[in-house]
Amino acid sequence: MxxxxxxxxxxxxxxxxxxxxxxxxxxxxxxxxxxxxxxxxxxxxxxxxxxxxxxxxxxxxxxxxxxxxxxxxxxxxxxxxxxxxxxxxxxxxxxxxxxxxxxxxxxxxxxxxxxxxxxxxxxxxxxxxxxxxxxxxxxxxxxxxxxxxxxxxxxxxxVRPVKNYREQLKVRRTQWMSHCNAHEVNQLVRELYTPDALYYNHRPMITGREALINTYQYMRNPRYKLSLEPLLVAPVNEKLIFEIGQCSGSYPGKYILVWTRDEEGKWWIMMDSNI
Structure with missing residues (x-):
């Protein structure tokens, strides 16, 4: 082997x-x-x-x-x-x-x-x-x-068919960048992430909004800026989408976002990862 x-x-x-x-x-x-x-x-x-x-x-x-x-x-x-x-x-x-x-x-x-x-x-x-x-x-x-x-x-x-997600994800991604670049950590997490959202980065999995808010405190730095550019968007079904993209600004690496849609049709981040 x-x-x-x-x-x-x-x-x-x-x-x-x-x-x-x-x-x-x-x-x-x-x-x-x-x-x-x-x-x-x-x-x-x-x-x-x-x-x-x-x-x-x-x-x-x-x-x-x-x-x-x-x-x-x-x-x-x-x-x-x-x-x-x-x-x-x-x-x-x-x-x-x-x-x-x-x-x-x-x-x-x-x-x-x-x-x-x-x-x-x-x-x-x-x-x-x-x-x-x-x-x-x-x-x-x-x-x-x-x-x-x-x-x-x-x-x-x-995999199951999924429609009409691109513009919705674009809006949500723009909201993410807006909150991040305004250093609004609480709003970012509470308005974009599910209550039990996961964050994975070289350490034990971080779970939940409060833990994620604590992890994202570095975004409060007035010099911190970040842009997200999706490279691959892979819809799985009507409630799940995989996204891999490129960060630019204060962090130059790739990111993973897993999006999930609620019963009202709104997309939320259920998992976030950058290594």
């Missing part, structure tokens, strides 16, 4: 250095926002799948051929996030969520693979299709440190 993971690990780094350096989404010229449902069948979509062979393909091969080793594809304290905001933690537990099911996987395609501020990580959105026709969208944070690529966080939800 170790030599096989090392092979994928080295292949991934060499390919990334030569072709895209982790700077953006494969098949995304110009850095414009990509919407996942528009990518199916495009060259960029297919190239993305090949670009990630060192990550998703190793994970899928292990699930299919050596399920008893799947825990080795996760960090010891890996986290699964569910759409209701609950979490599950531990390599054994996350591996069992897959191996305890009788899944027949037809295909796994990467929609986007991006390098965050820390180059020992990757953000990935991919699509898993089963032979029974069901499709699942996955959001994954990969840890590339030795002994090899491992999943540190994942979110997996079934």
């Amino acid at each position: 170790g030599s096989r993971i090392l092979k994928y690990y080295l292949a991934f780094w060499v390919f990334g250095f030569l072709f895209f350096g982790g700077a953006g989404i494969p098949g995304n010229p110009g850095g414009q926002t990509l919407y996942a449902q528009e990518m199916a069948g495009r060259t960029g979509y297919e190239e993305s799948a090949r670009d990630s062979d060192g990550l998703s393909e190793a994970w899928l091969e292990t699930l299919r051929e050596r399920p008893e080793e799947l825990k080795q594809m996760y960090t010891a304290d890996a986290v699964r996030v569910f759409a209701d905001g609950n979490t599950f933690q531990g390599d054994d537990q996350l591996a069992a969520l897959w191996t305890d099911q009788d899944l027949e996987v037809d295909s796994l395609a990467t929609i986007g693979l991006l390098e965050p501020h820390d180059d020992t990580y990757r953000y990935e959105v991919s699509e898993l299709t089963l032979r029974d026709g069901r499709t699942f969208r996955m959001l994954v944070i990969w840890n590339l440190e030795w002994p090899g690529p491992r999943r540190e966080l994942e979110m997996v939800e079934e």
Whole structure:
């Protein structure tokens, strides 16, 4: 297992250095926002799948051929996030969520693979299709440190059609930047985040508005400014959207936002991450 993971690990780094350096989404010229449902069948979509062979393909091969080793594809304290905001933690537990099911996987395609501020990580959105026709969208944070690529966080939800979200998300994203740049931490969190929102950044998961307000105190600095530019928006279903984008200003890295829609049709951030 170790030599096989090392092979994928080295292949991934060499390919990334030569072709895209982790700077953006494969098949995304110009850095414009990509919407996942528009990518199916495009060259960029297919190239993305090949670009990630060192990550998703190793994970899928292990699930299919050596399920008893799947825990080795996760960090010891890996986290699964569910759409209701609950979490599950531990390599054994996350591996069992897959191996305890009788899944027949037809295909796994990467929609986007991006390098965050820390180059020992990757953000990935991919699509898993089963032979029974069901499709699942996955959001994954990969840890590339030795002994090899491992999943540190994942979110997996079934895909269903979703409409009329782009302008709504744009408005909410603009509100986020407005509160942030006005140093209105309380308003930012209370008006944009769900009551049990999650924040993940190299530390145990932070949960809830009060904890997030405490974490975001650095935004009160009068010099703190931030802009958000979405690079990949991947709608999952009528209540869930994955977004990966680029920050500029006081923080130069990538961000992840997971949006959830309430019964009144308003979008809220249920998970925020930047590494």
